[in-house]
Amino acid sequence: MFVITCQIATLISFLYGDISRLEIALAIGFSYIALLFVTTHLSEGFLNPVITVSLWLLQKLSTTKFIFYLTAQVLASICASIIVLFLFGNDALGFNLGLPVLGISVDLQTALIFEAIFSAGLVFVVFA
Numbered sequence: 289m290f291v292i293t294c295q296i297a298t299l300i301s302f303l304y305g306d307i308s309r310l311e312i313a314l315a316i317g318f319s320y321i322a323l324l325f326v327t328t329h330l331s332e333g334f335l336n337p338v339i340t341v342s343l344w345l346l347q348k349l350s351t352t353k354f355i356f357y358l359t360a361q362v363l364a365s366i367c368a369s370i371i372v373l374f375l376f377g378n379d380a381l382g383f384n385l386g387l388p389v390l391g392i393s394v395d396l397q398t399a400l401i402f403e404a405i406f407s408a409g410l411v412f413v414v415f416a
Contacts, residue, residue, distance in 0.1 A: 293315060293316065293319040296372060296375070297311075297312045297315045297316060298312060298383070299372065299376055299379070299380055299383055302383050303376070303379055303383075320335070323335055334357045334361075335361070336361075336410065337358055337361050337362070338407045338410060338411060339410065339411065339414050340354060340357045340358055340361065341354075341358070342411045342414075342415075369387070
C-alpha cells in the first residue's frame, strides 16, 4: 500500500501537475505512518527491506521470518507496480511506473552513496 501510494502520488504529479512536492511528501509520510500502525501487530512494522535485513544481520529476526518478510515486501512492490500500470496504462511506463530514477546529472555511484547514508539513518532511527 505504501509503495502504490508513492507511485500514484508521483505519477499524478507528473501527468496532471496538480500536486506539489510538499503534498507528495505529506501523502507518502502519512501513508507510511498509517501502515506502521496497521501492520505492527502482523509483521512488527517491517515495511522496508533495509530494516528487515539489518535486523536479520543482527540476529534479532529469525531466518524464517526474514525470508517471509523479504519475499512479502518484494511481492508487494511488484503488485503495486502492476496496479499502477492497470490504473494509468501506458502513461505509467513513460515514468517508470512512478519508481525512483536517477536525476539527469546524478551518476550511479553518487546515488548509491546517498542511498547508503539515508538507509543507515533509517536503521539508526529504528534501533534508537
